[in-house]
Amino acid sequence: MEDIEKFIHGFSRFQQQYLGEHCLFNSLREAQRPGTLVIGCCDSRVDPALLTGSDPGDMFVVRNVANLVPPCTPDAPPGVASAIEFAVCGLEVERVIVLGHARCGGIRALMSPRRLAQETDFVGRWMRHAEPVRQRVLRELSHKTDDEQHKGCEMASILHSLDNLLTYPWLRRRVEEGRLRLHGWYFDIDSGALLAYSARQQEFLPLVCPLEKPEMERRRA
Known part of the structure; x- marks a missing residue:
């Protein structure tokens, strides 16, 4: 209560x-006139509007487990696809941000699959959209710790979703015409930093750096 x-x-x-x-x-x-579509995670700690200090009307938000974008296929989940279609074609947003984060439960379920219930496994079925990412991480980061693999998968899944966005022909056309920009952001819960993917550097770089630790805490570290 x-x-x-x-x-x-x-x-x-x-x-x-x-x-x-x-x-x-x-x-x-x-009417609403948001300029940005944010595809974020359902995680209760990662509210896109709260993280960015946005007001109502600033962003159109789609949230699902692990901020995934399924590819454009005849059997694509209509909930996510219809929201993207409405934002891009109806509201004509100028940018799309795929916002991932550290310590994502969906990614942990992908990397360490287990059934969450006896009769259903909706999380497992949903996370199959990121199975190519898991395979790549296990192949390329096999020498890393579990935590490092999970973080690598969190970041790689953002790029996978950005690639999948381009399978929607009406979205890809707007990107090619310069009317729509795509961004991949990563909220590092542990450090408090916000990172963005740089296609030029081919890595995630800080948009907002972590808060500086107090002097006493730095000495203990």
Whole structure:
């Protein structure tokens, strides 16, 4: 019940901030015009709007386990594909960000598969979309620790999703025409940094560096 009370009080604050006279929703009631589509993870620690300090209307968000984008096929999961289609073709967003993160439970399930229930395995079935990534990580990072393999898989799955985005013909056409840009971001929960993939450097580089540790903590380290 404490959680429910927290949510209700939180909505009251939201109401005062965004729904009063001369507030933001006066311009949002009729339509939304976000410039960015964010494909993020369901993880409760990784809220795209909270991480980026965004207001309502700033971003169109699709969240699923492990921030995956399935390829464009006749049997592609319609929930994710329809959201991407609506954002790109309907809202005409200018950029797409695939936002992954450290300590992702979906990636851990992919790298260490186990059934979560007796009768269903929806997580396992969903994570098969990233099976090529797992195979590549096991092949190329076989000499690394489990934690290093998991982190490598988290980052590689972002690139896999970016590649899969380009299998949607209407999206690829907009990218080729310069009307749409694709970005791969990685939130490092451990360090507090935000990384972005650089195609030129072929690696993830800091967009926002970690907070500097206090002097006492640095001495202990």
